[in-house]
Amino acid sequence: MGGGNNVIELEGVAYSYGGAELFAQLNLSLAPGSFHFLTGPSGAGKTTLLKLCYGELLATSGQVRLFGEDAAALPRDGVAMIRRRIGVVHQDCQFLDHLPLSENVALPLKVAGREDETDGNLDDLLGWVGLKAQANQTPPQLSGGERQRAALARAVIMSPDVIIADEPTGNVDWEMSQRLLTLLVELNKMGKTVLIATHDLNLIRTAKNHVSARVLRLKDRKLQLAGAEL
Amino acid sequence: MRFDPRQLLDLIIGDPQADRAVPPTGFTARLTVFTAAAMAFLAVFAMALSMATGRLADRWSEELARTSTLRISAPADQVAAQTRAAIAVLETTPGVAAARALTPDEQRSLLEPWFGPGLPIEALPIPQLVEIIEDGAGYDATGLRARLQAEVPGAVLDDHTRWREPLISAAGRLRSLGWFAILLIGAATAAMITLAAQSALAANAQVIRVMRLVGAEDTYIARAFVRRFTSRAFLGALGGTVIGMIAVAVLPNGDDVGGFLTDLGFRGLGWFWPLCVPPLAAIVAYFATRAAALRTLKEQS
Structure with missing residues (x-):
């Protein structure tokens, strides 16, 4: 799972929380x-692993490289810059509830000082979804x-x-999950790297009909390529 | 943590989006405005006190330094002769611009605050007082005392040094206390605004998390809080200053009877000094909120 130009790389990564080791010696390259x-399975550490991938958490040991940069050595503003290159769909969405949807969607552009790109992009994007x-x-x-x-x-x-999505279809019906999957597949076809955490095996099977996807399984503190059952 | 002038420019120009990202918090807003207004009100009074005591010290220093008193205590039949002799000595003393004996009416008015009106001063063994006005250079007190001792045995020279210096010193200390009070008010304002900012930051932890997740830098997040608290502090201080100035303006005017208490206030260009309070409050709020925000954001990361 190695490669010099990988956008995200985890090498020998361990993560402990409250004295308990969630996983150890974990390797991943995207x-x-x-x-x-x-x-x-639930509680295996999928969300934690994703957080390591977009720099919200730091590994207890091992190295996480985001676009070639050691995440542990990044200054706080450096982490902010990295996050602008990784779009994350959180399980609980993480919106600012007092702002309208349009401003929530445009927030990444605003904080990056790229408000001038908002007008056209926002309409197109809201139409797309x-x-x-x-x-x-x-x-x-x-x-x-x-x-x-x-x-x-x-x-x-x-x-x-990179697009990282944590259980993006967890709270939606089958039809909506297919629609979301279609959007993610479209993004991948546009050249975006996509990493989706899900326990929905039907979603994975459907996706494999449209895109060449690798399926990784986090179980017993190890990350493995899933077998032919998928 | 260095101060960057560009950040101050950003603060003045503002970033409505950064402001909007943080929801308004009514309680901390009201607390900040009230604190700034109350502190500005107190600062205006402390300033008025400092300026009044400063004027008082200057006046005492100037007026008392230019005058002395000669007290002639002698048997009643010798008072007039000794007074004339004393005035003759004074008129030939270098540094004495003028010397004159106080009239019975003047002496009566001096005693009136203690004995009441209508005091039969002629019937009492009251010493004769001679007022001495010095010229710019002043006189040699030691030399004058020696001459008076030889020529006017009943004369005692009081050059006011004995009671003038403690008064001036007291007025000076009162003035220093006034400025110290202003410093304390500034520090208390900074402390209150820091607490209010920390409270607002804690209340908006989730907002801060979301902004970070979409790539906001600490300075961007801090700016929303800094701008909000700076403007609140400025507006609160402006209100407190205006009320304080009105309160000082309606105090009774200074007169001879009221003395120091009725002289509390501003004179002439002194009225411009309180106008410095709102911008100063805004500057204090800017630095207090900025420090609190960046420290809290560092702790939360």
Whole structure:
């Protein structure tokens, strides 16, 4: 799983929380344009692993390289710069509930000082995820599926190199999950690296019909390539 | 943590989006405005006190330094002769611009605060007082005392040094206390704003987390809080200053009876000094909030 130009690389990574080791000696490489699923039982550490991948957590040992940079050695502003290159769809969406959807989706552009790109991009993006009509609603007024699509729109508005999604279909019905998957596959076809944590095996099977995806399984503190059952 | 002038420019120009990202918090907003207003009100009074005591010290220093008193205690039949002799000595003393004996009415008015009106001063063994006005160079007190001792045995020279110096010293200390009070008010304002900013930062921990997740730098997040608290402190201090100035303006005017207490206030260009309070409060709030925000953001990361 190695390679010099990988966008995200984990090498011999361990993570402990409260004295308990969540995983150890974990290796992972995401090549540019690749599509990965991360599966595993609840509590295996999928969300933690994703957080290591976008620099919200630091490994207890081992090395995490984000775009070739050692995450542990990055200054705080350096982490902010890296996050602008990684769009994240959080399990609980993470919106600012007092702002309308349009401002939430445009927030990454605003904090990066690229407000001038907002006008055209925002309309197109809201149209792409089918939320133009909800642009002025606040997140609490949206349904679970609408929130997930809005989170995806916010994750891609900066045109990041990597999309990381944590259980993006966890709170939506089958039809909506297919729609979200289609959007993620479209992004991958545009050259984006995609990493999705999910326990929805049907979603993975469907995706493999449309894209060449690798499936990684996090279990018993180890990360393995999933077998032919998928 | 260095001060970057560009950040101050950003603060003045503002970033409405950064401001909007942080939801308004009514309690900390009201607390900051009230604190700034109360502190500015107190600062205006402390300033008025300092300036009044400064004027008082200057006046005492100037007026008392230019005058002396000669007290002639002699048997009643010798008072007039000794007074004339004393004035003759004084008129030939270098550094004495003028010397004159106080009239009975003047002496009566001096005693009136203690004995009341209508004091039969002629019937009492009251010493005759001679007022001495010095010229710019002043006189040699030791030499004058020696001459008076030889020619006017009942004369005692009081050049006011004995009671003038403690008064001036007291007024000076009162003035220093006033400025010290202003410094304390500034420090207390900074402490209160720091606490309010920390409270706002803690209340907005989730907002801060979201902003970080989408790539916001600490300075961007801090700016939203700094701008908000700086403007609140400025507006609160402006209100407190205006109320304080009105309160000082409606104090009774200074007169001879009221003395120091009725002289509390500003004179002439002194009225411009309180106008420095709101910008100073804003500067204090800027640095206090910035330090609190960056420290809290570092701790939260």
